[in-house]
Amino acid sequence: MIDVDLDRVGIPIAWPELFARDAPTDVEIGSGKGKFLNELASARPDRNLLAVERSAKYHRLCCDRAARRGLENVRLIRTTGEDLLFRLLAEESVDTFFVLFSDPWPKKRHHKRRFFRPDNLAAMQRALAPEGRLLVKSDHDDYATVIGEVLGAASGFTAIDAEEAFADLPQTGFEQKYLVDGRTIHSFALRKQA
Numbered sequence: 001m002i003d004v005d006l007d008r009v010g011i012p013i014a015w016p017e018l019f020a021r022d023a024p025t026d027v028e029i030g031s032g033k034g035k036f037l038n039e040l041a042s043a044r045p046d047r048n049l050l051a052v053e054r055s056a057k058y059h060r061l062c063c064d065r066a067a068r069r070g071l072e073n074v075r076l077i078r079t080t081g082e083d084l085l086f087r088l089l090a091e092e093s094v095d096t097f098f099v100l101f102s103d104p105w106p107k108k109r110h111h112k113r114r115f116f117r118p119d120n121l122a123a124m125q126r127a128l129a130p131e132g133r134l135l136v137k138s139d140h141d142d143y144a145t146v147i148g149e150v151l152g153a154a155s156g157f158t159a160i161d162a163e164e165a166f167a168d169l170p171q172t173g174f175e176q177k178y179l180v181d182g183r184t185i186h187s188f189a190l191r192k193q194a
C-alpha cells in the first residue's frame with residue numbers, strides 16, 4: 001500500500017515491515033506533487049523511498065502518480081516532517097534525507113514555521129544511519145543563508161560536495177520552474193559523522 005495508514009504500522013517504523021523487504025531507505029520531507037520522489041524511485045528500484053507531505057491535496061496527487069507508475073518501492077505518509085522526526089522514525093534508520101525547496105516563510109512573524117531549525121537538525125542526525133546524508137536545496141536567498149547557518153552549527157555532520165551529491169538526482173517540480181525563471185539554486189550536502 002503506497003499510502004501508509006499509521007494505524008496499521010508499528011511505531012517507530014521498521015522498514016522491512018513498511019516495504020516488505022530489507023533495502024536502504026531514503027526519506028523526502030515535503031514531496032509536493034512528487035516529481036522528484038517518483039522519478040528517483042523509478043531510477044532506483046534497489047532503494048526504498050518514503051515521503052511525508054503535509055498538504056492532503058499534494059499527498060493524494062503524489063500517491064496517485066506513484067500508483068500509476070506501479071512503483072513498489074514508494075511509501076507516502078500525510079504528515080509533517082516534525083511528526084516523522086520526533087515520533088515515527090527509528091534511530092539510525094535513514095540513509096539519505098532530502099529536503100528540497102522547503103517553504104521559506106518570508107515574513108518575519110512566520111519565521112518560526114521554517115523547517116530548518118536546530119531541533120529538527122538534531123532529530124535528523126539521530127535518525128540517520130552512520131555516514132547517512134542530508135541533501136538540501138533552496139531557491140530563496142535569505143532562507144538559504146539561514147539554512148547554511150543552521151547546517152553549519154549542527155553537530156555530528158561534515159559538509160560534503162553538494163554538486164557531486166546531487167549529480168545523478170532528478171530535478172524537483174519547483175526546481176524546474178525556478179530554473180526557467182533564472183533563479184539561483186543553493187545546494188547543501190552533509191554527511192553524518194560515523
Ligand SMILES: C[S@@+](CC[C@H](N)C(=O)[O-])C[C@H]1O[C@@H](n2cnc3c(N)ncnc32)[C@H](O)[C@@H]1O
Nearest residue numbers: 030031032053054055080081100101172173174
Ligand atoms: C515549496 S514546496 C516544494 C515541493 C517539492 N519538494 C519540490 O521541490 O517541488 C514545499 C512543500 O513542502 C510541504 N511542507 C511544508 N512544510 C512541511 C512540513 N513541515 N512537513 C511536511 N511537508 C511540508 C508543502 O506542503 C509543500 O508541498
